[in-house]
Amino acid sequence: xxxxxxELLKIDGSTGxxxxxxxxxALSLSMLTGTPIEITNIRAGRAKPGLMRQHLVCLQASQxxxxxxxxxxxxxxTTFRFVPNTIQSGDYTFDxxxxxxxxxxxQTLLPALLFTNTGLAAQPTVTIKGGTHNPLAPTTDFLTGAxxxxxxxxxxxxxxxxxxxxxxxxxxxxxxxxxxxxxxxANTLPFTLTERGELVNIALVASVLNLDYDICKRELASAQExxxxxxxxxxxxxxxxxxxxxxxxxxxxxxxxxxxxxKTSTQxxxxxxxxxxxxKRSSAENMGNRLAGLVxxxxxxxxxxxxxxxxxxxLLPLALSGGGAFSSRMISGHTETQxxxxxxxxxxEIQFDVVNDxxxxxxxxx
Numbered sequence: 001x002x003x004x005x006x007e008l009l010k011i012d013g014s015t016g017x018x019x020x021x022x023x024x025x026a027l028s029l030s031m032l033t034g035t036p037i038e039i040t041n042i043r044a045g046r047a048k049p050g051l052m053r054q055h056l057v058c059l060q061a062s063q064x065x066x067x068x069x070x071x072x073x074x075x076x077x078t079t080f081r082f083v084p085n086t087i088q089s090g091d092y093t094f095d096x097x098x099x100x101x102x103x104x105x106x107q108t109l110l111p112a113l114l115f116t117n118t119g120l121a122a123q124p125t126v127t128i129k130g131g132t133h134n135p136l137a138p139t140t141d142f143l144t145g146a147x148x149x150x151x152x153x154x155x156x157x158x159x160x161x162x163x164x165x166x167x168x169x170x171x172x173x174x175x176x177x178x179x180x181x182x183x184x185x186a187n188t189l190p191f192t193l194t195e196r197g198e199l200v201n202i203a204l205v206a207s208v209l210n211l212d213y214d215i216c217k218r219e220l221a222s223a224q225e226x227x228x229x230x231x232x233x234x235x236x237x238x239x240x241x242x243x244x245x246x247x248x249x250x251x252x253x254x255x256x257x258x259x260x261x262x263k264t265s266t267q268x269x270x271x272x273x274x275x276x277x278x279x280k281r282s283s284a285e286n287m288g289n290r291l292a293g294l295v296x297x298x299x300x301x302x303x304x305x306x307x308x309x310x311x312x313x314x315l316l317p318l319a320l321s322g323g324g325a326f327s328s329r330m331i332s333g334h335t336e337t338q339x340x341x342x343x344x345x346x347x348x349e350i351q352f353d354v355v356n357d358x359x360x361x362x363x364x365x366x
Contacts, residue, residue: 008036009344013078014044016337020055024108025316025338027062027082029345031112032320036083043078050076054100054130058108061094065112089116089124089181096130099171101137105130106160106177111316114156114182125178132166132173133252138309139275140165140175141205145256146273146310153268154191154321156182165209167250167277182321191324193270194361196305197261199236200269202227202295206253206288207242208278215284216241219253222288223295230296251278253287255295259305272298272307302358304329311335315364319348323366331360 009030013022023039030037043049051059056075059082063070066087072080094105105128113124132140138147140162148158157180166173204223206216220239228234244250254275261268274294276287298307304327306314311328312335318324319342328335331352339350351363 006035008038008081011037011039011341011344012041013039014041016340017333018045018337019043019334020052020058020104021334021337022341023051023055024058024104025341027058027108028111028316029342030082031062031066031068031084031087032115033345034084035345036081038079038081040079042080050078051080052100053098054096054104057094057096057100057130058105061092061105061109062112065092065109087112087116089113089122091125093127094129096128096171099131099134099166099168101134102128102130102132102166102173102175103134103138103140103143106143106175107138107313110158110177110179111320113179114158115320116181123178123180125176127163127174127176129171129174130166131168131171132162132164132175133250133277134168135277138313139252139254139277141252141254142273142275142309145254146271147313149269149271150310150314151317153193154317154324156180156317156321165207165244165246165250167209167246167248170248172247191318191321191326193305193324193326195261195327196303197259197270199257199299200260201256201258202232202237203256203258204237204239204253204291205242205256206251207244208251209244209246210249211251211278213241213243215251215278216253218284219288219291222285223253223255223292224288226289226292227295230292230300232299251287252276253278253291255291257295257298270305272310274298274307298329302329303327304359306362308332308335311362312338315339315350315362316342318364319346319350319366323348323364325361325363327355328360328362329358331362
């Protein structure tokens with residue numbers, strides 16, 4: 001349906017969590033459904049209200065991908081109007097111009113480009129320049145190690161290449177995503193991730209950019225020691241350290257926790273990612289202990305399969321692909337706001353059924 005024939009949807013940007021997520025999800029769903037939107041009170045409760053550079057690039061990139069008519073696209077703007085047109089496949093490049101998160105810009109565009117309906121022969125690409133490892137945003141490692149594998153279970157296939165790493169405050173990083181337009185297949189099994197299954201691997205990875213390589217070794221040794229002391233079988237733990245390429249300097253470490261479930265013929269795996277960014281006042285040993293603490297909280301304090309951040313990011317793909325259910329460790333304010341916003345655009349119902357203090361069953365009914 002042409003956007004001009006649909007009623008304008010007005011969204012209060014201070015609703016719920018009230019951050020940039022409302023902007024990104026609303027843009028994604030506006031493009032997908034052809035719904036014109038007006039967002040007011042953008043980031044009203046933040047220390048610096050209005051559109052920051054990263055949010056502005058999300059808006060500008062969405063405008064280019066969907067040939068939208070836009071007003072209010074300026075830094076600091078607390079209101080904008082977005083009227084999408086036809087989504088166009090193509091090869092896009094966007095430069096945030098700062099260390100703003102490339103991951104969040106990409107996640108704004110992914111739903112629209114997944115549903116371009118141009119056929120499998122046309123694979124749009126998106127190159128985004130800026131920060132690849134940012135506080136309060138999924139790192140590129142998280143996307144490739146947790147988000148992309150989860151989408152693959154839904155039949156959504158994306159390849160993300162880390163071309164150059166970028167840490168705050170300089171940025172200078174670059175990622176390139178190649179997207180296969182989604183083709184819904186009949187008779188597919190419903191998406192269900194409720195049973196944890198068997199723990200088969202904990203991969204610990206530490207990386208440095210233009211810093212002492214010994215930092216990696218100390219982080220990994222500290223994390224591994226803490227996990228083994230907690231009773232985790234050392235043979236399940238692998239370690240790897242990396243020297244990254246880019247400008248500036250930085251340090252990151254992550255743990256990818258893999259569970260296996262299902263019989264041999266239908267064997268599946270689920271990957272959860274826990275990431276940390278190095279801090280000048282935090283030792284490598286402390287970083288390793290903190291990383292191990294995140295893993296132990298997930299393994300020992302809950303029976304849920306999906307952790308907090310992936311929970312937030314699975315709602316929209318599930319709503320678009322026919323629904324499903326999964327067990328979650330935590331329903332955050334981000335997740336509640338995301339559910340509310342999705343229900344403003346799509347004929348779906350999102351339910352959070354509390355199992356116990358540390359496990360909630362999330363149901364997306366489409």
